[in-house]
Amino acid sequence: MFKLVSKIVLFSMLIILFFGCQYDADSDVNFEIEIPSKISPNIPLTIKTNINYEDVEIIIDGESLGGKPGEGALSNGLHKINIKFLDGKNRIITEFATNITFDSTPPKPSYFNYELSAGNLNLEYNVDEEDFSTVCLYYNDTKLASSNSFQDNFSIKLTKDSGIKNYVLQFKDDVENTYNHTIEINTDVDKPPVINSYVVSVNLFSEIDMNISDDWNDNFLVFIDDGNGVKYPSDLLLSQTTDATMIVFDSNKNKTEKFIALNIDNQIPTSPEVTTRLISEDLDYISWRYDPIYRNYVVESYVEKFGWKKVFELKNTFIENPNYDIIFVRKVTKNGTYGLPSDPVITLSEAFVPYASGTINRVDKNLFLSQVNTPFVISSDILIPKAKTLLVESGNEIRLYNGATVVVEGIMFLMPGIYKTHIFGEGEIVLNGGTVIAYDTDFENIKFTGKGKLLFIKNSTLDKSSSIDTKSTERICLYDSSISDYVKITNSSGVYIDNTYLKEISLNNVAESLFKNSTIDLFNSSINSRTIMETSKIKLMNIETFSYLNSINCKIDKLNAGEYSVFIQRE
Structure with missing residues (x-):
């Protein structure tokens, strides 16, 4: 026999005959009753039992609801529920009591950020709520991506001048409570680039290390104004200037200026002095002499098809033997100027x-x-x-x-x-x-x-x-x-x-x-x-x-x- 109590307070309750065993007052029945430990407005209270019954009485937090829909609002949190199963003569067949949690609060991100960078819409989120289940990214009704991680990011390639784009980041918990975070991007707008750096580094090859972000570009035209006119960045190497105005243009000729400090290299880093040149595979460490000026070192090894490449970057003056055939050590400035390579260190694997x-x-x-x-x-x-x-x-x-x-x-x-x-x-x-x-x-x-x-x-x-x-x-x-x-x-x-x-x-x-x-x-x-x-x-x-x-x-x-x-x- 199936009974449906259509609605209790803000959630539905469905009572299902679990095994379908006919109850007999004189028989010895092993009653089986199952209910979920957590419900929500989206997940009904489902009761499964193995007995037939004529009526049911439900009591929540001491208040009897009988078998009729409730009128009040059930608050979020833990509640005590009692259920009495009755026969045709209103006698109690059996009763059941437990605790149940009602949750109507959707999960919301504790951190959410989005930016349009070089034509990519980058979305990033954190969720702290333990019952978080999944997040889905939608464009209109199309699901573009999903994740069940508490911290993640998505990236969408956008086309410039394609109108207004609307996206929804939908967060769900384990009982289907849903929170929608909407994002609207007007692709017809092209903002000026942003200079994020306060200090700009210039190495000896005139390469500039500075952080510039832009909604549609990743390559920029950069000039400097050191008070003596507008110049190319390479001209910084010709002066003792310690600060200047950086001028940046994107491809749409949007312009940004910022007054920043300068850090300019003025000499080639010398070659590190390694302590050994010929080593065996069982040597534990390789070391080199400390230089108080340069505290950053790279270790380079040869890679087929790619040549000599950095495999380690470290501040200490030793490294556990990586067992490469040949390695070099080079000093590197904070600005990114690589110095002269050390003597090569050769690892021998066989006897001579x-x-x-x-x-x-x-x-x-x-x-x-x-x-x-x-x-x-x-x-x-x-x-x-x-x-x-x-x-x-x-x-x-x-x-x-x-x-x-x-x-x-x-x-x-x-x-x-x-x-x-x-x-x-x-x-x-x-x-x-x-x-x-x-x-x-x-x-x-x-x-x-x-x-x-x-x-x-x-x-x-x-x-x-x-x-x-x-x-x-x-x-x-x-x-x-x-x-x-x-x-x-x-x-x-x-x-x-x-x-x-x-x-x-x-x-x-x-x-x-x-x-x-x-x-x-x-x-x-x-x-x-x-x-x-x-x-x-x-x-x-x-x-x-x-x-x-x-x-x-x-x-x-x-x-x-x-x-x-x-x-x-x-x-």
Whole structure:
């Protein structure tokens, strides 16, 4: 038998026969009665039972409602409910008592924010109420997104000049109470950009770090007015200005101005001094010397297809060994100027086999050339395979006969030491995706060519018959060295020169290059190359075809700058 009490106070009550067992006064019945612990105006009070009955009496908080609809308003909160089931003679079959919560309050966000940024409507909310169940985002009657997280955000791509858009963010709790938060966006309105920064940072490449927001744009035209006229941001590097008015235009020529403080870099960060260069996999930590000026460091490793990339950024001067093949450490200013890379740190995973023979025919293992067994001869082409290392102790002599070529797919490492290594003859070291690291080495009639991960040369010399001509070598470092013939570098992510003499260097499509304390007879730069030079001497400099050069306390005897190049010179 089913009984329906249509409405009690503000909520419905539905009484359902649960199992459908006929009640007999003389039988032993195990009564089963179920009611929910929480109800709302949207969720009726449903009673399930396994008995037949003729009538029911409901008592809430001591007030009998009988079997008729109630008249009063049930308040939110906990209530005591008694239910009596009666037979046809108005006798009590059984009765049931429990507590029930009535909830008519919808969940509302404790925090809600929306902004139109670069054509995206970004919505963000927090809900603190424990009974929160779900939130849905609607455009008209179409559900665009939903979430059951207490904190989340949604993003909607809008089209400019498409009229007024109305959205609803609908919050529900566990008993279907609903709160609708409406958002109206007029896409025909284009507001001026907003400068959110109070301090603007400028690094040595004239890159500005400032926070600008706009409803429709993410690229802006930025100028400065330091009191001596309106200028480009790169002109900040030419002055000692500590504050200025920033002027920002969006694509619709909406204009914003703000007076801000300036933080400008004025020197290249020096190279960190690492405590070790050759390590094993089981070494716990890698460290470097503390510099009180720069307390921010990045650790870079090589990633196939992407080149040398930042993998860690930290303030301390040590890191747990990440077990990358090769890493560099670089100091970074708060403005984002990256300094000269440290010496490379190489992780070795296999033992080395001493090589005793005087002639090197092949490298199929990790080989170690001891100075005790010098000299060594390479009379024909050899390959250093990928994942293999040729380790050469300082003080060795290696002669390349008859134009022999050393093809490097793995690592060729000429170790530092008291005595210099001498590599001579008439040969070529070709990078074929590999790495060459040379310390304390004199190269005589040796040419470096090819493309690879890294060419690192320190405290070494290349005579007038030795040259460097690489294409697509990701990183080239020349420190404390002298090169008497030409250096030609095409397509590189980074070139770093410190305390080095160069007779001639040409950079073609180099993402960034840093020169410090160096002397150069002829310097050429072209095609999207960016260079910073500090305390260096250049006899003749040619920069052209979209090149950028920032000269800091450099002496340039003669400069030829192309029409589309940017040249900044500071004393």
